[in-house]
Amino acid sequence: MAFNKENSPIKLKFSSYEVFVILLLALTQFTVVLDFMVMSPLGDMLMKSMDLSTTQFGLCVSAYAFSAGISGLLTAGFADRFDRKSLLLFFYIGFIAGTLFCGLADTYPLLLAARIFTGIFGGVIGSISMAIVxxxxxxxxxxxxxGYLQMGFGGSQVLGIPISLYIANHWGWQSPFLMIVVLASLIWLFIVLKLKPVKEHLEIRSERNAIGHLWHTLAQRKYRIGFLATAFLxxxxxxMMPWGSAFAINNLHVTPQQLPFLYMASGITALLIMPFIGKLSDRFDKFTIFTIASVWLSIVVIxxxxxxxxxxWVVLLMNLGFMIGIMSRMVPAVALSSALPEKQDRGAFMGINSSLQQIAGGLAAALGGMIVVQKDKFSPLEHYDTLGYIIVILSIVSIFLILRVSKLIKSSELDPH
Incomplete structure (x- = not known):
């Protein structure tokens, strides 16, 4: 039996309503992650059908990340002033509308605008979900x-991407987006009907306006350390992610027919490892788990x-090892960072944290594009190993930053596990 700071016993089993909330948020994450992830597998089909250059397609992918990051920063100051259920409903319906626009777009400008619109709303949903958690x-x-919420990432690869590719081959590249719209609309209705309001944080009154609240959150030293850790992660x-399929096909000679199986196997691994790592994170020191996973990831990447x-089979094993390393770092790192903000700052903190994650991801993809070189569409990628060495350096920095987060939590007399 665990105890809180008031020495009251804590029930570690989930209630039926808590299980429902976890499932609802996991499904929400599944649709948002799939909307972002499905762009890369659809790339070849989309570029051919709309006659896009690789640069134009790259802009469609990165536009989502940057608009999501900017949106998160702009809305972070308002995040703690509303019922979290209402915020989730508002941004999720915007995400659904943006995804519908993607499925209806028939020109490059319309597709680019639709991805920007979707990012504005979709990029905030993860931070709202984390604030609810x-x-x-x-x-x-x-x-x-x-750990259960992160299963949305694995689920998008196990079910979402293979199904999306299948229906895209039969009904065109637009069909996966329309499928997401139907599924997300059903989830939105369940949120309306079944999710209880989440507004306990509103009882803590703040005299700051939205901009003042945002600045207050950014000004907190312990929060900034958490933000920095998220950015480096x-x-x-x-x-490496945007160039994974190109490296597998052109350098490792994986066939296009084998690629969906590679996605599926990696996704199944993520689904299996997430709950296990989540339990380990609740039982043992989160920083220790993060460090072990970082060392493992560095070895696999090199x-x-x-x-x-x-x-x-070698490519498959290496991809599974890569997925285990990434996910085993993510769960303890996110759990530690979530313990940093005070209750009245959680929405703003999660919003800024999510924004930095999106912006850093966009910058990483852009940097990777400048480092990796391909002479023609069928040539091996060059300098891909350079990305591996950079990731190892970033992992070392991340270990030191997560260590500082862990020490801050312990010094604040929060449970270190």
Missing amino acids: TDMFVIEKRGRVI SLGGFM IYTNLGPVAF
């Missing part, structure tokens, strides 16, 4: 909750980025 679940449960995580043509 932080309000509803004590830190002794939070590692497991975050995102830089490392997003740097080996993988220096591979040449190899058997498919």
